[in-house]
Amino acid sequence: MRTSLFAGLSMVTLLAGCSGSVASNYRLQFDTEETSRLTLLSLAVTRVVERRLETMGESVKGLDISQKEEGPELTFTVETEAAAALLRDDLTASFDLKIMRETKAGETPTIEIEGHGGFIETGVTEEHLEWVEAAEELDNKGRITLSFSPEGRELMRTVFRQNVGRNIGLFVREKLVAKLQVDTAELKDDIIITGIPSPELARVFADDVNVGLHVIFTPLP
DSSP: OEEEEEOOOOOOOOOOOOOOOEEEEEEEEESOOOHHHHHHHHHHHHHHHHHHHHHTTOOEEEEEEEEETTEEEEEEEESOHHHHHHHHHHHHSOOOEEEEEEOOTTOOOSEEETTTEEEEEEEEEGGGEEEEEEEEOTTSOEEEEEEEOHHHHHHHHHHHHHOTTSEEEEEETTEEEEEEEOOOSOOOSEEEEEEESOHHHHHHHHHHHHHHHHEEEEEOO
């Protein structure tokens, strides 16, 4: 399977405001109790917060996840209320992911992407994706592996059988982040996307998607 496009998830915002110290606290809800998975998700949460504040030109202090009686709690401090508010909106926004296929002749697309054509939903969504794994390739590029639930695998097998020679698109938050050509009607358990411009971009994508899939942020007073 070849990758023709890959874009990371990012939020670039210019902020203005008085410097100071704004404390932020969130209750975290994980959808797993597996110790190793909880550790990976906790680390991903801290990296996601750091990266998103960095894209705003903001620094973060005291970033920590601690176990409280009511559950895990994320705490940190930023310099401006504007950054805290933007990050809060970002972290609490609903997460959506879709696998879509290219339109065929005569079909009305669900969405049109300039330079990439029209796409139609396949029924594969974030509910069918279990985990994203990032890795580095020998040529210093990145690779990600998409692991689906049993139901998701069956849906993806159907998508592959019906779209050999066509492209399918991976959409996250309604943005096209990868376009893949289906080279075979046979799908293995996972989808591997290679040729990502850098290992760091692959890691950023994996963190963002895994956190979006498995973590709920609830702001605390």
